[in-house]
Amino acid sequence: MPSVLMAELQAFESPVKEPWPDDVEMYVTHEVEQILLPESSSCLAVQAFFRMCGLRYKLQMRINAESMSPSGKIPFIRCGKAVVSELDPIVSFVAHRGISLTTELSDVEKSDMRAYMSLVYNVLGNAEQHLMWCDRVTFLEVTYPRFTSAFPRPLGGILCYLRQRKMRKKLRVIDWESKDLEKVYSEIDNCCRVLSERLGSQKYFFGNKPTELDALVFGHLFSLLTTHLPDSRLSAVVHTYDNLVELCSTVENEFFQRIEGSVSLK
């Protein structure tokens, strides 16, 4: 979702012809003990996007990355004087530097890509938030300990419940809060079926070259597949779509080989 402070982006009207600087830093929270499912998806998506573009970045893990971000969401990048957060603004920021993955797509394909990206944001993004904050078991077993790990004792709990209240309110206005677990799983299943149908037997969504959509889908599905949740049905749902799993492992093998200790797909 876009944020108000993203307004700074409007300043970059004309494309900049400078080369990509060396000191770009990407800030995320600690991957192993702190990060939550939705955040992990978007961090992975942005990382995949950078790697697909062949751009250099340094990954910085900070406990308070969320408070540092201009929109309150991670990941965000620092490039010279600019600070940009979330995938869409980062993609347009990079495009202003003359780097884009979609130059070869036709106009119709570009609008198709946008449509599928809205689908992923809307369905997978909201489903992940729902699992983290509205499902009682997952909240107590995963969200609460992970969220509170970054704060001293009573403060963490208070902040966690405040965040839960906010997220539930947010989901309520878009009619997601009242859904039960079955409905959420069927939404995820539906979304995966649609993506799988579109992907077909191609290597990436639009032919042989990766796009933002591949980065985004990879970010979400890879997190869903590799995160351990109390209910294992989630990864089972994704595993039923062979070509999507195939896509995830292709992206992982081609772009993420150098990450040490990354979790691999089976």
Added chain:
Amino acid sequence: MSKQMKLETWSGGWGLPSIDPTCLEIMAYAKFSGVPLKIVRTDNPVNGFMKSFGTVRCQLPIFRHGETVYYDPKDVLLHFCKENYNAEFGQRCADSLAYEQMVHTRLSPALMHAWWIDERNYQDVIRPTLAKKLPFPLNYFYPGHTQRWMLERIRLHYDLPGDSKDEDNENWEFIKKDVFRTGKECLNFLSLKLGDSEFFMGESPRFIDAVIFSHLAPLMRIPLIKNNLQAHLRATPNLAKFVDRVLQRYFPTAPEDVPAVVPLPGMAESSRRRNFLICLAGLALMWIYAVSHGHVRVNTNRLKMTDLQTLESAVEDFYEANEDGDQT
């Protein structure tokens, strides 16, 4: 099925069969796939008194088929599918689902903003229109209630703190720009997708055409005071033609010219009851006025006085009798 499917909706205006996008979506889909759906333009959202956790929401459209009642268009379309009216919804192609989500995330906020958040549009067009349609006591608070709800939605969507609208004008100014930018982008994408063809997916209208039509038609036809998006839509000839085409083919008669509702027996009864209640209320008011201004005197006071007097004299008699008894 023996029972008829019924849909309670907002009534139309400006050449539209209904002014509300959600109602339009179901109506258009029913027309496209030949579902015998009876449209009842009640304009009364209280009939669908829905309790969702913590908030009480009344909304239209309401779909009724025998005992089943649905509020969500998705449920309604699935119900059509279950009744074997069109199998297309069950296995619609991937693209239409993706485009549906795009319309909901990119175009809906722009419509919402233009209708409810922009003060001039709301005060001069939306509020009077709804107030005219709504039945008596509702017209005073329903538009305001909906506006607050929409404000909340936009506020949470953009992570804005605070409750009041004027709290942070800079943020709202930004939101306005952002909403129109994404809306415009969405229109451009839709226009590219449509190209020169008649409908979005092939020769005949499908589910996705219903969704897109239901958002574009109100945007194009309802004359808002300030609406950049409307100008942009009119400047996009293929989308404008698409809206006109659907309106002409599937909703040929301008709905204002036709009597909106063929009165059902139940409705006739309810209107008779309503008239009776109105008469009763009028009589009661007149009576209260007459009494309070002294045109009619009800002799309750005098009755009470005489009662008191008789009571007093009775008590006095009693005491006198007792005193007599004590003396003896």
